[in-house]
Amino acid sequence: MALNEVHKFELFDAYDIDENKLNIDMVRGESHPEGQYHIVVEIITMNEKGEILLTKRHPRKIFGEYWEITGGSVLKGEDVLTGAARELEEETGLKANPKDFIPIFREIFYDGIFRGFFHQIDTSNQTFKIQDEEVIDYRWISKCDFIETICNDHFVPHSKNRILRAWANLEPLIFCE
Template sequence: MADDEIWDVTDVQGTPTGTLHRRGDGPVPDGSFHIVASVCVVASTGRVLVSRRAEGKDYPLAWEFPAGSALRGESSRRGAIRELDEEVGISVLPDDLVLVGRVIEERALFDLWTVHVDGEPAVVVDPEEVREAEWVDLDEVHRRRQAGVFASPWNARFAQLWASLERAVRAES
């Protein structure tokens, strides 16, 4: 539950400062950050998993890759794995994640990871987090991005990471 989420406050390099922040208590202090991690799951078919945010969340019904804030004591990698499992029921190993890149946002360090999986694993969504999820090709992600149906923070993220994401997705598909 969001009220129970405690984050490590970090510096711009992602190093914890020793300060903690509770989600819902407003933004982290100026010049500080918290880590947000996302995973683009790449199926052996070449398609990727996108999820649509639940109605009760910020950016309701917008599309994204499964994502969320790393909790106190969690690395970006561990946070990404936990969020993927919680939101869409897909479990992966830490060493299977490959970092696409980091975007420095106003109060967050956003890390995008990829993970390649066999087939297109069945998805079990957490209805509090995700309305639906589906496997699509990267061209469809680009179409949805252009149509403005991804959550708005993804605009800047894609602007910085799209070329690297394309390379990472096509690397093993």
């Protein structure tokens, strides 16, 4: 299997830079005209113990074996919050109410509109199950170690940079004494 073959055929809705839907389909991996974007979600998940979830990317993905927060593209027909909840459940097995996601950033990166969310979840009655073709490992880290961990460990660089730029919005949610 070649690099990035873990991604199956996926369709996305195309949006303009202001997130107005363009009624155009985008296909993962295919080129498209400038000014068309798809939406990508990234979720910082904190459990009832105040720990933050990190997952390790599959080696066949770009930035394989790097750590990251949960994320992925919003699929055709999904709204942003439903896409975020689906990605969290697909990659980790954790079920979340889309209404519980708190927005922390929005950034343009190449052809993606990246929407970042914070989410608190009670994992005591849930089963964690990683999606084998996307994730190879996971760990919960102390919220007090979050920034140091993403800066020092093998962490997806552009995701780390988005988190650091959004720190003013995120810090009050994960404040560490």
